[in-house]
Amino acid sequence: MPTYSVVVDIQLRDGIADPQGATIERALPVLGFGGASGVRVGKVVRFTLDGADEASARAEVEDMCERFLTNPVIESATVTLTPQEP
Amino acid sequence: MPTYSVVVDIQLRDGIADPQGATIERALPVLGFGGASGVRVGKVVRFTLDGADEASARAEVEDMCERFLTNPVIESATVTLTPQEP
Amino acid sequence: MSAPVPLHRSLGLTDDELERIVEILGREPNGLELAMYAVMWSEHCSYKSSRIHLGRLPTEAPWVLVGPGENAGVVDVGDGIAAALRIESHNHPSFIEPYQGAATGVGGIIRDIFTMGARPIALMDPLRFGDLSKPRSRWIAEGVVSGISGYGNAVGVPTVGGEVVFDATYDGNPLVNVLCLGVLPTERLVLGQASGVGNLAVLLGSATGRDGIGGVSVLASAGFEETEDSAKRPSVQVGDPYEEKRLIEACLALLDAGLVVGIQDLGGAGLTCATSETASRGGVGMDVDVSAVPRREAGMEPFEVMTSESQERMLAIVEPEGLAAVQAICERWEVRATVVGRVTEGGALRILDGFDGPVLAEVPAASLHDDAPKYDRPRRRPAPPSPSADELAAPADPAADVQALVADTSWIWRQYDHMLFLNTVIGPGHDATLLRLRHPVTGADTGRGMALTTDGNHAWCAVDPRRGTALVVAEAVLNLACVGARPLAVVNCLNFGNPEHPEVMWQLSEAVDGLAEACRGLGLPVIGGNVSLYNETAGVDIDPTPVVGLLGLTGPIAHRPPGAVLAAGAVVLVVGPEPEPVLGGSAWGRLRGAPGGALPTLDLELHGRVAGLVAGLVADGALLGVHDVASGGLAATVAEMVAASATGLVADGPDDAPWWFSESPSRVVCVVGAAVVAGVEAAAAEVGVPVLRLGTAGGDVLRLGGFATLDVAALRGAWQDRLPSVLGSGTVSG
Amino acid sequence: MVFPGTNCEADVVHAVESLGASGTLLWHGDATVGQVDAVVVPGGFAHGDYLRTGAIARFSPVMGAVAAFAAAGGPVVGICNGFQVLTEARLLPGALQKNRGLSFICDTTALRIETTSTVLTSRCAPGQVLRIPINHFEGNYTCDADTLARLRDEDRIVCTYVDNPNGSVADIAGVCNEGRNVVGLMPHPERAVDALLGSADGRPLLGSLLDAALDRAGVP
Ligand SMILES: Nc1ncnc2c1ncn2[C@@H]1O[C@H](COP(=O)(O)OP(=O)(O)O)[C@@H](O)[C@H]1O
Numbered sequence A, B: 001m002p003t004y005s006v007v008v009d010i011q012l013r014d015g016i017a018d019p020q021g022a023t024i025e026r027a028l029p030v031l032g033f034g035g036a037s038g039v040r041v042g043k044v045v046r047f048t049l050d051g052a053d054e055a056s057a058r059a060e061v062e063d064m065c066e067r068f069l070t071n072p073v074i075e076s077a078t079v080t081l082t083p084q085e086p
Numbered sequence C: 001m002s003a004p005v006p007l008h009r010s011l012g013l014t015d016d017e018l019e020r021i022v023e024i025l026g027r028e029p030n031g032l033e034l035a036m037y038a039v040m041w042s043e044h045c046s047y048k049s050s051r052i053h054l055g056r057l058p059t060e061a062p063w064v065l066v067g068p069g070e071n072a073g074v075v076d077v078g079d080g081i082a083a084a085l086r087i088e089s090h091n092h093p094s095f096i097e098p099y100q101g102a103a104t105g106v107g108g109i110i111r112d113i114f115t116m117g118a119r120p121i122a123l124m125d126p127l128r129f130g131d132l133s134k135p136r137s138r139w140i141a142e143g144v145v146s147g148i149s150g151y152g153n154a155v156g157v158p159t160v161g162g163e164v165v166f167d168a169t170y171d172g173n174p175l176v177n178v179l180c181l182g183v184l185p186t187e188r189l190v191l192g193q194a195s196g197v198g199n200l201a202v203l204l205g206s207a208t209g210r211d212g213i214g215g216v217s218v219l220a221s222a223g224f225e226e227t228e229d230s231a232k233r234p235s236v237q238v239g240d241p242y243e244e245k246r247l248i249e250a251c252l253a254l255l256d257a258g259l260v261v262g263i264q265d266l267g268g269a270g271l272t273c274a275t276s277e278t279a280s281r282g283g284v285g286m287d288v289d290v291s292a293v294p295r296r297e298a299g300m301e302p303f304e305v306m307t308s309e310s311q312e313r314m315l316a317i318v319e320p321e322g323l324a325a326v327q328a329i330c331e332r333w334e335v336r337a338t339v340v341g342r343v344t345e346g347g348a349l350r351i352l353d354g355f356d357g358p359v360l361a362e363v364p365a366a367s368l369h370d371d372a373p374k375y376d377r378p379r380r381r382p383a384p385p386s387p388s389a390d391e392l393a394a395p396a397d398p399a400a401d402v403q404a405l406v407a408d409t410s411w412i413w414r415q416y417d418h419m420l421f422l423n424t425v426i427g428p429g430h431d432a433t434l435l436r437l438r439h440p441v442t443g444a445d446t447g448r449g450m451a452l453t454t455d456g457n458h459a460w461c462a463v464d465p466r467r468g469t470a471l472v473v474a475e476a477v478l479n480l481a482c483v484g485a486r487p488l489a490v491v492n493c494l495n496f497g498n499p500e501h502p503e504v505m506w507q508l509s510e511a512v513d514g515l516a517e518a519c520r521g522l523g524l525p526v527i528g529g530n531v532s533l534y535n536e537t538a539g540v541d542i543d544p545t546p547v548v549g550l551l552g553l554t555g556p557i558a559h560r561p562p563g564a565v566l567a568a569g570a571v572v573l574v575v576g577p578e579p580e581p582v583l584g585g586s587a588w589g590r591l592r593g594a595p596g597g598a599l600p601t602l603d604l605e606l607h608g609r610v611a612g613l614v615a616g617l618v619a620d621g622a623l624l625g626v627h628d629v630a631s632g633g634l635a636a637t638v639a640e641m642v643a644a645s646a647t648g649l650v651a652d653g654p655d656d657a658p659w660w661f662s663e664s665p666s667r668v669v670c671v672v673g674a675a676v677v678a679g680v681e682a683a684a685a686e687v688g689v690p691v692l693r694l695g696t697a698g699g700d701v702l703r704l705g706g707f708a709t710l711d712v713a714a715l716r717g718a719w720q721d722r723l724p725s726v727l728g729s730g731t732v733s734g
Numbered sequence D: 001m002v003f004p005g006t007n008c009e010a011d012v013v014h015a016v017e018s019l020g021a022s023g024t025l026l027w028h029g030d031a032t033v034g035q036v037d038a039v040v041v042p043g044g045f046a047h048g049d050y051l052r053t054g055a056i057a058r059f060s061p062v063m064g065a066v067a068a069f070a071a072a073g074g075p076v077v078g079i080c081n082g083f084q085v086l087t088e089a090r091l092l093p094g095a096l097q098k099n100r101g102l103s104f105i106c107d108t109t110a111l112r113i114e115t116t117s118t119v120l121t122s123r124c125a126p127g128q129v130l131r132i133p134i135n136h137f138e139g140n141y142t143c144d145a146d147t148l149a150r151l152r153d154e155d156r157i158v159c160t161y162v163d164n165p166n167g168s169v170a171d172i173a174g175v176c177n178e179g180r181n182v183v184g185l186m187p188h189p190e191r192a193v194d195a196l197l198g199s200a201d202g203r204p205l206l207g208s209l210l211d212a213a214l215d216r217a218g219v220p
């Protein structure tokens, strides 16, 4: 069975306030880092997945995102799937 | 002054325990998702940065990573910098 | 080219120590055996520099069920309940990764408590950080506090108090001490002992990774060298409070079901320590199948498995017949349980590759502990700190000095769940914490209370470690009195510099004597402790910092203690002797750049009477506010009360800095209604304790006689802003 | 109700028992809630709060039973982590994000009761202010503008902070479902049942829940 490296990049939806990003953005100039704006913090989940083929592996990951890895009320995800060298 | 889109991808270093990843990994089969292993959870910080040029913008971001966004003892960061269309 | 360093030396063993090992084994040790001796004979595990001194501490009292030497001390607190108490340091790991260093410190101390069969119910965190004007100190302080918050809250043990001091002596070496209190039904007390040949050693909890390999000797016993830290970057341990929470529940369920004959946590020196300690305590041997140990990483060597400090693991000794039941309980709590050892006859600890496989190491289990070297290291009295605060000129702006001495610590403890379990009658922010004493299994309320405080004062101990330590014990006793409690038992954490420096050994030895004298004088047993040495940076030692944790008891709690506040219109008294006009080691002296001078004397007998009197007054509900006089003297004590309650005070007193700033012991500020004054004075007279009428609470100024006048709102604002103005809005590591 | 990582279950039992009810603990792996008259999803860190608070817990077998119990009108209250679980399970709208300022807060707050027609607030007066402890890192209530408008229109904001500690939209501390029998709130009423510990203001809240439970049990 082929194996895929999966990267799920989870971001807050546009328009949803980002308390982590806001905190970092407030801190940066105080700490001497100027010029940054629009800070948003997301999450990345990486794993290895066995799947019959790329389409079914992708379908499984998307289902995972929808039902588990993200909360669609506030988050959305981008999935990247790379076949691993055998 | 040019503006850059910055993506900082922060991961735990190899060998450093990732209890969150391990817990997600244990949960997946119970939730009906089979075949996933080696789950690791990271963080992504995205922002816009004004900088004199790409080299100095990158230097600032790396300094930020080293001293503020990560603790290099347990985390490593990959920085991607893209010039924004004016 | 220079000759390669011999293996034993690179593992931290001296040539003499190697010789000793050869003598014990009657042959040259192999690499695995050497690694096991190296971790077990490290300063951290063997107390090789301090053991000969610790023997001078008083450890006995009728109520002591378990004294020093076990995972935690245990005392009988009545109604079929025993209390387990322990304090430990996690100083060095917290310097490198403040969040995880502090978090794993919390995890470790909690395991020590439930190892005894006790449910952990409270944590305290005495902390010492460097000067907050330095970015690195702020970075460490924020990381440590969030680590304690992140781990303690999630594991479900409330952090009900602690201490914090910021001082340049800790710039390169913070102190993160953590104390844990647990309660158990007296009959459930278990010891970390293996017995019964043929019984199984079951490893519970997390898989083993390369966490803190060599950490015991590298992280815990070597001084910090900032420049080197990327070269010998240690494998930092990461805490998992969720695993620990499940471990607590599973282990307590195993103990309730009577399925465990002995249990031991895995801490420093990991499996090597846990297997050899259980075996040698029980006078048996153990075979350990290193190949059975579940691993987190591929390709781990036996020595890595045997010395790994991966967190959240326990070793339970169970009878073979009980194994299935043990596994069922562990499965319910989703805790991994793997048989990794067997109890054997004789006293050998054998490490095997498969129970029937080749022997990788074989050493007498007891030799790893009992034969560890003990050093009587040279001692020399250091030059006392200078200049002397007793020679300071009168302050130019006394009000500013008073204001500079007070800080609200709620920025820290608001981040800690301090209310879980519904026991917290008086939480952080007062002199001591008061908890309801309830039965750990039935939940039945005894109506009585348990009180806790942690105290330390490096400034006093730098001037005179012996008297300074005694004064620290005395302060702890008064802190308990302020919540109506009488002291019962002491634990201590001795944070000192490099023991190879004779000055540090002198300080350590003196501090132990001071601790012993005060405890003897007050009738208190020392039931446990921890020694943290090599607290130095670039050859400079920290000030000696013994920290004591004191547990006390109250009778039925009929009144909620009032706390360190004022009430408008009330009369403010100082119960206790007139202050000695000395300022050595005082907070005000330090503020003015004069750390030296004379320490006040301590009359233990009088001190005991003051404490008893105050505890009684609080228990009777006679007081509207109460606060003992400590760091910063009477001036800071009343300023804290004014700030906390936003209520002014007009006090009488001389225009004399030593009178207001002296940290002379055995004094307590008591706030009483006008009608009660005479009664309090009579009660004090009966036990021969002087009482001073200091003044009357109310109004919007704090007036310290003709010495200083402060605006209440400004004082309160400065007090509140002290920490938030520098912490909580992001920090950088350097 | 107990998930691995839950830690306020004994406190909730203690609190409701001090009000005269009797509490039993339900296990996350059970497929039923048994014969209870009300369910409390208590606080803590179910499954370590890993990934997102409540994200794993909501898949527990018992949650199906809780959903059915709620659908049949049974009173369900989620406190703190329990509130987070109920939002993940979509039994309540919105989500709880990290606090503004990114720090954990344990403190006693002033809580204003916004509606009395819920299973948790029937014994209160509208506008009444209670002193109730909070204890959370992720209590910053978030929802989209439409949801907020609906919550307002339908009088489903149960309680608000007088002095917003965490950045919650519209100062929201607790909300209820359309049926008003499922309530989630971040503050911990069970921590305020005894004046000796500082506040007894949680009693009317838990008392309301017991009224609803009695009602359902058919006890007059
Ligand atoms: N690190 C901390 N963690 C929790 N509580 C703390 C911490 N530091 C200080 N506190 C709380 O602040 C209060 C005052 O501490 P402190 O000034 O050391 O008291 P005292 O002078 O009476 O010993 C104590 O109740 C203590 O519990």
Ligand SMILES: [Mg+2]
Pocket: C430, C431, C479, C627, C628, C629, C630
């Ligand atoms: Mg005090």
